[in-house]
Amino acid sequence: MLQSLVELDAQVAKAADLIEQRLCAGNKMLICGNGGSAADAAHLATEFVVRFAKDRRAYPAICLTGEGGLLTAAANDYGFEEIFARQVAAFGVPGDLLICLTTSGKSKNVQRALEEAKARKLKTIAFLGRDGGSTIGIADVDLLVANDSTARIQEAHTLLLHVLCEIMEARLPRS
Numbered sequence: 001m002l003q004s005l006v007e008l009d010a011q012v013a014k015a016a017d018l019i020e021q022r023l024c025a026g027n028k029m030l031i032c033g034n035g036g037s038a039a040d041a042a043h044l045a046t047e048f049v050v051r052f053a054k055d056r057r058a059y060p061a062i063c064l065t066g067e068g069g070l071l072t073a074a075a076n077d078y079g080f081e082e083i084f085a086r087q088v089a090a091f092g093v094p095g096d097l098l099i100c101l102t103t104s105g106k107s108k109n110v111q112r113a114l115e116e117a118k119a120r121k122l123k124t125i126a127f128l129g130r131d132g133g134s135t136i137g138i139a140d141v142d143l144l145v146a147n148d149s150t151a152r153i154q155e156a157h158t159l160l161l162h163v164l165c166e167i168m169e170a171r172l173p174r175s
Contacts, residue, residue, distance in 0.1 A: 001145070001152050005160065012160065014141045015125050016167040022097040022123055023048075023172060028060035030092055030122075032084040032113055033101030036154050037127075038065035040101050044161050052165040056174040062091060064113070084113035094121035102126070103153040105133025105144075114138040127160065129153030 022029065029048065031041040041063045048061035064087045065071070074083045088098060098117040102110045105128045114135065117124050126139035129147060136142055145156040 001147050001149075001156060002159075004146065005156060008143055008145075008160070011141055011143050012163060012167075015143060016164055016171070018097060018123050018125060018141060019164065019168055020171050022095065023059050023168075025095060027093075027095045027097060028062060028091075029097045029099055030062050030064055030088060030117075031099045031101075032064040032087075032110060033127075034065075034107050034109065036150075037101035037103060037157070038063075040127075040154065040157055040161060041065050041099075043158075044099065044165075047161075047165045048168075052162075052169050054169055054174075056169070056172065059172065064088075064091075081108040081112050084109050085116035088113050088116040088120065088122070092117060092120050092122045096122045097125065098122050099125045100127065100135075100139070101157055102133070102135055103129035103150045103157070105130055105135040107133075107135070111135045111138065127157045129157075 031045050033041045045061040045063040048059040064084050071083050074086045100110045114124055124139040125141045128144045132144050143160055145153045147153050
């Protein structure tokens with residue numbers, strides 16, 4: 001599985017370019033996922049707002065999985081499929097970047113977030129697993145870990161997230 005990640009080199013480069021372009025243009029990142037991917041979304045947001053390895057300025061990254069009241073209200077009033085799309089509608093502006101994580105590629109709420117982001121002219125990156133499910137092809141950049149084990153997919157996503165953080169740390173202005 002780790003060896004297969006080398007095949008994602010071009011896609012990782014595209015993802016890094018998107019992140020750099022959006023953040024250097026003054027835009028923000030919105031990040032979402034379910035379950036373990038929600039934890040990964042929070043992890044990624046933290047790496048940009050706080051730091052990865054070296055001290056630098058804070059970059060705007062909002063994890064869409066962290067506000068319990070907002071999530072439960074959106075799920076109650078609009079359905080679970082809309083919990084992230086509703087937040088993209090509230091917080092996303094043209095030029096922002098949505099990063100989604102789904103190990104199955106079948107998470108309807110992640111798919112809806114990507115669709116809402118596209119409608120609002122946000123750029124998008126999707127971390128996917130298995131065959132990409134119904135979500136593959138919606139994002140500007142797909143990072144597909146073609147494996148059937150959720151644990152291996154999550155581990156690969158974490159590795160890819162850290163690789164992107166290292167690339168961004170070298171590229172983004174420190175102050």
